[in-house]
Amino acid sequence: MPTIKDVAERAGVSVTTVSRVLNNRGYISEATRKKVYQAMEELDYQPNEVARSLFRKKSNIIGLIVPTVAHPFFAELTAYLETYAYSRGYKVLICNSQLDASKEQEYIWMLRRNQVDGIIMASHTLEVEEYKKLDLPVVAFDRFISKRIPYVTSDNYQGGRLAVELLLERGCKQIAHMCGSLHLDMLANQRHRAFMDVAEERKVPYFTVETDINVFEVEKYEELLSDLLTEHPDIDGLFLNSDIMAIAAMKVCRKLGKRIPQDIKIIGYDDVSIASLVSPQITSIRQPLAEMSELSVRLIEALLEGKPVEVENCLPVQLMERETT
Amino acid sequence: MPTIKDVAERAGVSVTTVSRVLNNRGYISEATRKKVYQAMEELDYQPNEVARSLFRKKSNIIGLIVPTVAHPFFAELTAYLETYAYSRGYKVLICNSQLDASKEQEYIWMLRRNQVDGIIMASHTLEVEEYKKLDLPVVAFDRFISKRIPYVTSDNYQGGRLAVELLLERGCKQIAHMCGSLHLDMLANQRHRAFMDVAEERKVPYFTVETDINVFEVEKYEELLSDLLTEHPDIDGLFLNSDIMAIAAMKVCRKLGKRIPQDIKIIGYDDVSIASLVSPQITSIRQPLAEMSELSVRLIEALLEGKPVEVENCLPVQLMERETT
DNA sequence: ACCCATGTGTTAACCGGTTGACATATATTG
DNA sequence: CAATATATGTCAACCGGTTAACACATGGGT
Numbered sequence: 001m002p003t004i005k006d007v008a009e010r011a012g013v014s015v016t017t018v019s020r021v022l023n024n025r026g027y028i029s030e031a032t033r034k035k036v037y038q039a040m041e042e043l044d045y046q047p048n049e050v051a052r053s054l055f056r057k058k059s060n061i062i063g064l065i066v067p068t069v070a071h072p073f074f075a076e077l078t079a080y081l082e083t084y085a086y087s088r089g090y091k092v093l094i095c096n097s098q099l100d101a102s103k104e105q106e107y108i109w110m111l112r113r114n115q116v117d118g119i120i121m122a123s124h125t126l127e128v129e130e131y132k133k134l135d136l137p138v139v140a141f142d143r144f145i146s147k148r149i150p151y152v153t154s155d156n157y158q159g160g161r162l163a164v165e166l167l168l169e170r171g172c173k174q175i176a177h178m179c180g181s182l183h184l185d186m187l188a189n190q191r192h193r194a195f196m197d198v199a200e201e202r203k204v205p206y207f208t209v210e211t212d213i214n215v216f217e218v219e220k221y222e223e224l225l226s227d228l229l230t231e232h233p234d235i236d237g238l239f240l241n242s243d244i245m246a247i248a249a250m251k252v253c254r255k256l257g258k259r260i261p262q263d264i265k266i267i268g269y270d271d272v273s274i275a276s277l278v279s280p281q282i283t284s285i286r287q288p289l290a291e292m293s294e295l296s297v298r299l300i301e302a303l304l305e306g307k308p309v310e311v312e313n314c315l316p317v318q319l320m321e322r323e324t325t
Numbered sequence: 326m327p328t329i330k331d332v333a334e335r336a337g338v339s340v341t342t343v344s345r346v347l348n349n350r351g352y353i354s355e356a357t358r359k360k361v362y363q364a365m366e367e368l369d370y371q372p373n374e375v376a377r378s379l380f381r382k383k384s385n386i387i388g389l390i391v392p393t394v395a396h397p398f399f400a401e402l403t404a405y406l407e408t409y410a411y412s413r414g415y416k417v418l419i420c421n422s423q424l425d426a427s428k429e430q431e432y433i434w435m436l437r438r439n440q441v442d443g444i445i446m447a448s449h450t451l452e453v454e455e456y457k458k459l460d461l462p463v464v465a466f467d468r469f470i471s472k473r474i475p476y477v478t479s480d481n482y483q484g485g486r487l488a489v490e491l492l493l494e495r496g497c498k499q500i501a502h503m504c505g506s507l508h509l510d511m512l513a514n515q516r517h518r519a520f521m522d523v524a525e526e527r528k529v530p531y532f533t534v535e536t537d538i539n540v541f542e543v544e545k546y547e548e549l550l551s552d553l554l555t556e557h558p559d560i561d562g563l564f565l566n567s568d569i570m571a572i573a574a575m576k577v578c579r580k581l582g583k584r585i586p587q588d589i590k591i592i593g594y595d596d597v598s599i600a601s602l603v604s605p606q607i608t609s610i611r612q613p614l615a616e617m618s619e620l621s622v623r624l625i626e627a628l629l630e631g632k633p634v635e636v637e638n639c640l641p642v643q644l645m646e647r648e649t650t
Numbered sequence: 651a652c653c654c655a656t657g658t659g660t661t662a663a664c665c666g667g668t669t670g671a672c673a674t675a676t677a678t679t680g
Numbered sequence: 681c682a683a684t685a686t687a688t689g690t691c692a693a694c695c696g697g698t699t700a701a702c703a704c705a706t707g708g709g710t
Contacts, residue, residue, distance in 0.1 A: 016698090019698060023698075052696080052697060054695090054696080055696085055697060
């Protein structure tokens with residue numbers, strides 16, 4: 001691969017002059033500038049970002065840690081985030097933690113060794129101590145890590161409220177909420193808080209189903225839902241913590257002969273693309289992934305620039321009413 | 326961030342000795358080794374991979390270019406590939422080309438500047454010339470770029486055959502295939518070839534529907550399928566080039582009052598997770614994504630080591646028969 | 651005539667880590 | 681006693697690019 005020395009030789013100037021042209025610093029005549037650009041083109045030269053990173057102590061890389069990018073929510077998050085980050089001059093290293101604390105730790109160390117400019121953490125959090133050591137910008141996504149680490153989230157409580165209120169508005173008399181483990185201190189737990197609050201306000205009987213921490217065993221969703229609906233056949237409204245869970249619920253309802261939405265209404269969460277693709281189309285609480293992604297990257301940039309940032313960055317959700325209600 | 330000099334000072338040895346310990350080279354006594362490791366731990370030191378990459382001319386980074394990771398197929402591909410690559414000591418830079426040739430070119434340049442060890446290209450191909458210039462390992466995923474660039478694919482022809490033969494076995498009398506643009510020279514076109522071959526062998530009437538190059542406009546799928554099934558209501562078998570298309574087909578069939586699989590049978594492709602999640606579960610031709618991902622990474626490694634590799638790397642597909650047939 | 655701006659080159663140090671060559675000291679082996 | 685192995689340090693160069701300081705030449709303006 002050609003280096004700056006090769007370009008200097010080809011253009012008949014010094015390495016310093018080539019560097020001046022590359023960085024547009026100092027005095028440079030037009031003739032010299034043209035000569036240098038032409039030499040770069042003839043040699044098919046591109047500056048080595050590794051060398052530049054070493055010198056500038058800035059890699060322009062962001063590390064993104066997700067449970068698994070195979071999950072539609074994290075897939076769409078990654079797509080938005082990488083697209084925005086790239087438009088801001090950043091590259092994204094993708095890391096799948098599989099919600100394994102030791103893998104998460106390994107990835108954090110790897111990202112640190114690779115001098116990433118920042119980390120966006122969308123996975124299970126380690127002990128807070130690990131983050132204190134990091135000495136680089138971290139933004140938590142849909143998670144609260146510590147008072148010192150900014151996080152981007154959407155209004156989970158409002159999302160829960162909107163969902164339950166719609167169920168009640170549509171005439172549901174007995175409702176259930178399926179969510180992740182409430183023992184994990186997740187921001188999404190506020191959806192459940194809202195679910196209970198509204199149900200208790202309106203004196204509507206309700207049930208809660210928690211999945212295990214390994215939240216991506218879809219068969220488990222189906223099993224839990226099947227048990228729930230078998231034990232409580234009068235449940236006529238389901239609020240689920242993801243569209244994937246909602247799809248599982250739809251499947252279970254079909255098996256039990258319950259018509260959607262006539263016999264049972266279903267509301268999912270996230271509003272990933274698949275929600276409007278399946279039939280019936282899923283009513284979902286939409287998290288503004290594009291905006292959340294953009295905000296995450298901007299927070300990383302602000303932290304890099306030493307600017308003060310809000311720790312809590314909460315965006316509104318939106319009810320996308322479709323055919324399952 | 327602590328450097329090797331800080332470690333040397335803390336341990337009371339020279340920088341060279343620390344480097345010897347880090348790399349396990351030369352003579353090192355146990356006592357010295359322990360001192361150095363203890364100093365690293367006390368200082369929370371981790372070697373700077375940027376500096377190492379510069380010196381070794383090896384970044385241990387693989388660039389993965391996909392059309393969009395938001396698409397379930399590429400999401401699952403990315404998850405498998407990153408997981409395997411990481412287990413082999415590689416990091417993955419994710420790039421979403423949006424099937425835009427100029428973005429693809431930009432990403433290739435960016436990856437080159439960042440001294441990635443190799444590129445796995447799962448997006449729309451640029452002109453072959455661009456790859457000739459690259460001077461780094463490239464593996465094409467489900468694409469043929471040139472005789473010099475190895476590619477990983479699955480047996481598309483066999484996949485097409487399996488699909489059509491199952492439709493016919495299930496009694497279909499009139500079938501249709503929905504695929505991407507056949508003007509693009511894609512390996513997936515062999516599915517269509519097989520579709521036609523079998524239909525013609527068995528003298529079964531058939532139709533073909535091609536989508537535009539921008540293949541992810543799902544509404545377009547629905548529109549094309551709606552038109553097709555309205556114009557040809559006797560079609561009783563659909564073979565679609567992805568599970569996402571299959572889901573769109575299911576939706577259209579519901580709207581037209583066609584029962585699946587009683588009135589019309591549907592077969593998708595890829596066998597992404599969502600295929601078995603929806604109801605009815607989709608019969609799909611399964612591409613072995615885990616194996617294909619692993620093979621892609623191994624090919625990059627072989628190319629890096631200067632080992633000869635096969636240009637064509639074709640893995641078998643598998644018919645996953647479910648409820649839509 | 652002097653000062654300032656423009657333009658380019660030379661030199662050296664640096665970013666963090668690696669490594670070869672060689673020096674010095676000590677211990678072990680034949 | 682000599683040769684070899686072990687152990688550690690010193691020195692310098694390198695990976696590719698950046699940049700400051702200074703030198704030198706030329707031209708323009710006051």
